Amino acid sequence: MAESRVHLATDRLTAMYGKFTAVKDVSLTFTANTVNALIGPSGCGKSTYLRTLNRMHELVDGGWITGKVLLDGEDVYAPKVSPMQLRRRIGMVFQKPTPFPTMSIYDNVAAGLRLERRVSRAELDEVVERSLRQSALWDEVKDRLKASAMALSGGQQQRLCIARTIAPRPEVILLDEPTASLDPGGTQRIEELVFELKREFTIVIVTHNMQQAARVSDTTTFFYMGSMIETGPTRQIFTRPAQEQTEAYITGRFG
Amino acid sequence: MATSSLPTPEAPATAPPASLVGAQHGDRVFRLLLTTAALAIPLLMGFLVYELYTGSALAIDRYGLGFVTGSTWDPVAEEFGAAPLIFGTLLSAVLALLIAVPLSLGVAIFLTEFAPRWLRQPVAFVIELLAAIPSVVYGLWGIFVLVPLLKKVVFPFLRDTLGFLPFFQGPIYGPSMLAASVILAIMVMPFIMSVAREVLLAVPNSQREAALALGATRWEAVTSAIVPYARSGIIGAVILGLGRALGETMAVTMLIGNRHEIAASLFAPGYTMAAVIANEFSGAGTDIHFAALTYVALVLFVITVLVNAAARLLIWRVSRGAPAGGTGL
Amino acid sequence: MNRRVFRRVKSNAMVGLMVVAVVLAVLPLLFILLNLVAKGAGSLSVAFFTREPVPAGETGGGVLHAIVGTLLIVGGASLIGLPVGIAAGVYCAEYTGSRLAKATRFLADVMNGTPSIVVGVFAWTLIVARQKHFSALAGSCALAMLMIPMVLRTTEELIRLVPNSLREAALALGYPRWRTSLGVVVRTALPGIVTGSLLAVARVAGETAPLLFTALGSQYLSYRLNEPMAALPLTVYTYAIGPYEEWHQYAWATALVLILVVLVLSLAARLATRRRFTANG
Numbered sequence: 001m002a003e004s005r006v007h008l009a010t011d012r013l014t015a016m017y018g019k020f021t022a023v024k025d026v027s028l029t030f031t032a033n034t035v036n037a038l039i040g041p042s043g044c045g046k047s048t049y050l051r052t053l054n055r056m057h058e059l060v061d062g063g064w065i066t067g068k069v070l071l072d073g074e075d076v077y078a079p080k081v082s083p084m085q086l087r088r089r090i091g092m093v094f095q096k097p098t099p100f101p102t103m104s105i106y107d108n109v110a111a112g113l114r115l116e117r118r119v120s121r122a123e124l125d126e127v128v129e130r131s132l133r134q135s136a137l138w139d140e141v142k143d144r145l146k147a148s149a150m151a152l153s154g155g156q157q158q159r160l161c162i163a164r165t166i167a168p169r170p171e172v173i174l175l176d177e178p179t180a181s182l183d184p185g186g187t188q189r190i191e192e193l194v195f196e197l198k199r200e201f202t203i204v205i206v207t208h209n210m211q212q213a214a215r216v217s218d219t220t221t222f223f224y225m226g227s228m229i230e231t232g233p234t235r236q237i238f239t240r241p242a243q244e245q246t247e248a249y250i251t252g253r254f255g
Numbered sequence: 256m257a258t259s260s261l262p263t264p265e266a267p268a269t270a271p272p273a274s275l276v277g278a279q280h281g282d283r284v285f286r287l288l289l290t291t292a293a294l295a296i297p298l299l300m301g302f303l304v305y306e307l308y309t310g311s312a313l314a315i316d317r318y319g320l321g322f323v324t325g326s327t328w329d330p331v332a333e334e335f336g337a338a339p340l341i342f343g344t345l346l347s348a349v350l351a352l353l354i355a356v357p358l359s360l361g362v363a364i365f366l367t368e369f370a371p372r373w374l375r376q377p378v379a380f381v382i383e384l385l386a387a388i389p390s391v392v393y394g395l396w397g398i399f400v401l402v403p404l405l406k407k408v409v410f411p412f413l414r415d416t417l418g419f420l421p422f423f424q425g426p427i428y429g430p431s432m433l434a435a436s437v438i439l440a441i442m443v444m445p446f447i448m449s450v451a452r453e454v455l456l457a458v459p460n461s462q463r464e465a466a467l468a469l470g471a472t473r474w475e476a477v478t479s480a481i482v483p484y485a486r487s488g489i490i491g492a493v494i495l496g497l498g499r500a501l502g503e504t505m506a507v508t509m510l511i512g513n514r515h516e517i518a519a520s521l522f523a524p525g526y527t528m529a530a531v532i533a534n535e536f537s538g539a540g541t542d543i544h545f546a547a548l549t550y551v552a553l554v555l556f557v558i559t560v561l562v563n564a565a566a567r568l569l570i571w572r573v574s575r576g577a578p579a580g581g582t583g584l
Numbered sequence: 585m586n587r588r589v590f591r592r593v594k595s596n597a598m599v600g601l602m603v604v605a606v607v608l609a610v611l612p613l614l615f616i617l618l619n620l621v622a623k624g625a626g627s628l629s630v631a632f633f634t635r636e637p638v639p640a641g642e643t644g645g646g647v648l649h650a651i652v653g654t655l656l657i658v659g660g661a662s663l664i665g666l667p668v669g670i671a672a673g674v675y676c677a678e679y680t681g682s683r684l685a686k687a688t689r690f691l692a693d694v695m696n697g698t699p700s701i702v703v704g705v706f707a708w709t710l711i712v713a714r715q716k717h718f719s720a721l722a723g724s725c726a727l728a729m730l731m732i733p734m735v736l737r738t739t740e741e742l743i744r745l746v747p748n749s750l751r752e753a754a755l756a757l758g759y760p761r762w763r764t765s766l767g768v769v770v771r772t773a774l775p776g777i778v779t780g781s782l783l784a785v786a787r788v789a790g791e792t793a794p795l796l797f798t799a800l801g802s803q804y805l806s807y808r809l810n811e812p813m814a815a816l817p818l819t820v821y822t823y824a825i826g827p828y829e830e831w832h833q834y835a836w837a838t839a840l841v842l843i844l845v846v847l848v849l850s851l852a853a854r855l856a857t858r859r860r861f862t863a864n865g
Binding site: 061084085087088091094112161168 | 747757
């Protein structure tokens with residue numbers, strides 16, 4: 001594991017929908033090249049929190065925040081920051097697979113790269129192959145890169161979305177319940193993938209599934225009713241939680 | 256994992272991070288273009304009202320609201336009253352609905368509730384093709400096929416059987432109020448049918464099943480559960496058809512006989528607002544004649560706007576934001 | 585028992601009446617198409633498509649002037665109406681809540697319900713009266729005004745059908761808003777937008793009323809957009825109400841050509857979507 005550099009952090013972050021407070025006053029740090037799980041019952045604010053990190057939250061009507069999100073110490077909500085530039089450095093994968101239906105498998109993976117500048121065909125081919133290999137999809141699709149992405153299974157589509165996210169080489173990847181709509185086989189492959197990806201990226205993953213958090217993450221944070229209740233190394237959270245609410249949740253007494 | 260065969264994954268990450276700062280010129284230009292296009296609609300409608308108003312100012316000044324009650328239309332004497340036109344427009348449209356509504360509702364109910372599945376799409380499709388036929392073609396067909404048929408067969412029959420009513424008395428002309436209404440009925444039927452069909456399709460299945468489970472026959476299920484549920488939408492469909500009928504021009508112009516008169520008999524010729532504009536506008540010689548015709552257009556516009564607003568309101572109330580007029584084509 | 589039989593009979597009788605309604609509704613279409621072919625097809629010849637009209641009394645003329653005129657006037661209308669309608673539709677879908685979107689949506693409905701003859705009067709006062717002469721361009725503008733609300737509504741509705749998750753996925757990838765909109769959202773809805781546009785083109789191609797005092801009509805072949813120009817529907821009208829027997833025959837033949845143009849366009853539009861939808865699963 002690399003040096004323990006703080007890569008992404010929030011400082012007293014509060015996220016609102018109009019007058020409704022979805023996330024209250026959360027300060028957290030994420031170390032480079034770690035997997036960080038956010039857990040908690042539905043509606044606890046963990047997804048909203050995730051969406052503030054790459055400024056997706058502000059796209060919802062009435063969505064606004066106070067506090068700070070710092071990427072390498074730089075405030076991502078500073079007035080001059082372009083959300084597009086930010087999102088190229090912080091990629092995101094959603095709950096439901098979202099391949100672009102009008103594009104081929106190849107074009108889906110290349111979509112993010114084509115934004116930046118003119119990329120040569122050879123370079124594009126190379127990045128597409130590398131990204132598909134890294135997302136463990138290459139062997140399944142290498143013969144039909146020109147086929148529609150809609151022909152893939154749900155699990156394959158989700159891995160395609162991961163390939164699309166990592167192709168432009170972001171630094172951080174946000175995963176919003178990436179296995180919620182997948183079968184056990186698909187889930188297992190994504191989990192293996194997350195483990196691989198942390199060699200290169202810093203990962204924040206929202207999950208419903210506590211076993212998943214325990215299996216893949218280095219740190220775990222427990223959210224409840226918009227507040228951050230507890231954060232720490234995953235092993236500690238799952239074996240010796242400091243807060244009673246955390247213990248109640250992980251032992252399945254509510255949520 | 257296959258990562259070992261690749262260039263070291265750390266390599267790209269060591270590149271200096273890209274700046275977060277960036278302008279969003281593309282988005283601004285995009286929004287500007289879209290906004291310009293969207294602004295065009297309010298602007299055009301504003302212009303339309305303004306032009307119709309200023310265009311008819313001369314006539315509004317001279318005749319005021321008496322325009323809509325006056326019944327003389329004499330361009331030479333510069334005397335203009337639109338009562339026969341308004342009467343003809345409303346009467347032809349209402350008559351058309353009297354014919355078209357039972358037919359189109361019957362078809363719509365049949366297609367959603369009774370017809371075998373394989374028949375539904377083709378019949379709906381054929382009837383919607385009727386909506387694609389240009390008005391002038393209806394007019395042509397009306398002049399040379401429908402009117403002779405009505406004159407020789409239908410009108411004499413009506414006079415013989417219903418002649419005790421004032422509507423079916425007097426000399427039989429070919430082009431007449433009734434002929435225009437029949438062609439209008441054929442023209443608005445597809446619109447009413449397709450909107451009514453959508454409204455009926457939106458009735459949840461549970462309504463149907465609840466009625467059938469109570470032992471209702473299928474027709475009773477229609478009258479007791481389905482139609483009441485869809486009622487305001489169906490009324491909306493009918494009013495939408497009314498809006499179409501009021502503004503229809505070519506076929507009516509060709510069949511109504513074009514006479515400025517309020518006659519009791521439906522066999523007699525009449526006139527509509529749209530028809531008088533079509534006939535006289537390009538030949539109008541005086542400013543006041545133009546102004547009077549523009550005034551007619553303004554009145555017609557106001558009436559159709561009111562009618563359409565009422566229809567939309569009713570349809571929206573049923574299908575909640577899914578405007579049912581969209582597939583009328 | 586009796587009551588039950590009566591209810592059954594009544595139900596079946598109503599179904600019978602509805603079948604009659606279907607027949608009555610479909611009959612006019614068959615009738616019109618048959619009459620068009622029977623009365624119009626006889627006059628169709630190569631000359632009909634390639635020649636200009638000849639003076640009344642002579643035979644052998646054609647409607648080339650009207651075919652060219654319809655192509656130019658409807659083409660012009662499409663060039664104005666489709667971009668404005670589609671862009672305004674995208675605006676209404678993308679900025680749903682804005683006051684302008686609400687006003688535009690409402691006024692597009694008003695516009696859609698405005699009788700085409702009133703639009704003709706408007707085009708006359710706005711363009712013809714100011715330029716002091718009739719022109720094909722004024723006709724194109726009038727037709728464009730009829731197209732805009734139709735295209736706008738279809739575009740908006742189809743874009744709303746595109747799941748928001750796709751928009752978010754593109755934005756999360758760093759797409760600027762305009763590329764998200766055009767490259768992902770509009771592109772996904774494109775087959776439907778094409779269909780809606782074709783239907784709108786088909787519908788205005790058959791319009792007569794808005795052209796009566798804008799493009800006016802003409803007996804001569806012309807390519808000049810700032811002069812009066814013929815169009816198929818105008819020609820049908822002129823020939824139909826004219827006094828000569830041969831004119832009536834031309835009216836039927838021209839109407840047959842017109843309806844073929846309109847029906848082919850509407851059928852193509854429908855088939856286009858159907859095939860595309862199945863291709864996309």
